[in-house]
Amino acid sequence: MTEYDVIVIGGGAAGLSGALVLSRSRWRVLVLDDGTPRNAPADGVHNWLTRDGLPPAEIGRIGRAEVTGYGGRVRDTRAVGARALPGGGFAVTTADGDEVTTRRVLVTTGLTDELPPVDGLAAHWGGAVFACPFWHAWEFRDTRIGVLSTGPHDLMKAHIATRWSTEVTLFLHTGPEPDADQWAGYAARGISVVDGTVTGVTTGADGALTGMRLGSGVVVPVDALTVSPVARARAGFLDGLGLAVAAHPSGLGDHLPADPGAATAVPGVYAAGNVTDPMATVPAAVAAGAQAAAAITRDLLLADLDAAVAAARDGFSAGAERACADAVAGDRVHGLVP
Structure with missing residues (x-):
């Protein structure tokens, strides 16, 4: 049994948006965030309807409160490594030396601008x-x-x-x-x-x-x-999973490739926000995080459904064997079976 259903690595706009959807869906959610968002130097985030001019730090504060209000957890630490577990799921290592386990991973670590x-x-x-x-x-x-x-x-x-x-x-x-x-x-x-x-x-x-x-x-x-800085995806901690960044088609730097449903090349690992697209704005990152959370929810539900069906079949088979054995024993008692 893993500790969490989903670990969200990165607590920016995409990460907190995904964590909010996942927490409201009643999954066990942990957000790991080192508090260094890409837009930290900016005075405010603009062109975001109803949130225009809101400081990045305030967005983080509000987002964390909303996630924890629905039962999600947030830890102030950085992920430094990740590996697949033999029985399924993943283990994520943090900068403070801890290791936490999860069924799925959502990477929303963003990027670093090289001026x-x-x-x-x-x-x-x-x-x-x-x-x-x-x-x-x-x-x-x-x-x-x-x-x-x-x-x-x-x-x-x-x-x-x-x-x-x-x-x-x-x-x-x-x-x-x-x-x-x-x-x-x-x-x-x-x-x-x-x-x-x-x-x-x-x-x-x-x-x-x-x-x-x-x-x-x-x-x-x-x-x-x-200026147009070179975008460097923060994804080095994924080396243990065999995930690597690639050049982004825009020519603005690199990114962690993910399909339209936010799935990466490693099943169970998803990515959203600037780590996948250096041109994504804050509203776009919020939408991408929510979309990734919906995909993860579907993935987890299908996995749970498969497990439930398999368990039911095993239970039916075991029950049928017991019923057959009881019937044979009963026939012996009544002398119907030599």
Whole structure:
């Protein structure tokens, strides 16, 4: 008998959403969370209907309270290993040296953003330096917004940034050279394009971002910068199960592959949220966690049904044998069987 029906590894939006559905379905649920969500540096989560601007820490607090309110458990620890048990199920090892067992595993550990190696960039991450204009450009509307190009996707991001500012600068940096049509598009939209590698950022006396310094020493003024960090899935602890990350089709980094029903290549192990999709927003991660929980519930119910049918058949067979033996014994008593 395993300790839990489901262990959810990761207590961000996807993990707590899945744990909530599972707990309300009356499964024995444990969430393991080390308290380092991807969006921790951000002041608030945006474009989430009825929750716009809510701080990430507050989302975690509310989510934990809802999960535990339905009987789920949450532990402040990190999963460092996982292995399959001989009789079925899994054992998960935690950073504090414990090992807990479960019938199913839901991986929602998210990812780590690797920022471009530009001096001083990390100090502004989650504020004036952000990944997605849709989620964070509003706070810097009508200011000077820069776009740091490190791949083909950033060439279009410069156009997206014009929804919030008429002063957009595309820094080609290490990204590809625009083609003729793209150059024409930038000119038509009034987007400035700066060639050369960016080596650092400049700040004002108040610590605010003021510009990007090129390798030539020239400083181009900006008030905010959107970048495309490389996404690294937090899944190294799954090596013991034979699960490995793969390059994501978007080219933005890697991910833990899972099918549309959240199932991974290892039966009984599911995954949802940013660990499977670096482009998933918080609302998308919430939906993915709930979808994974529904798939896990179906999986567990079918397993329990198979076990119940097998037990009933075994009981019927044993009962039939006893009835037959009793009948034969009764016939002997009455002299009907020599």
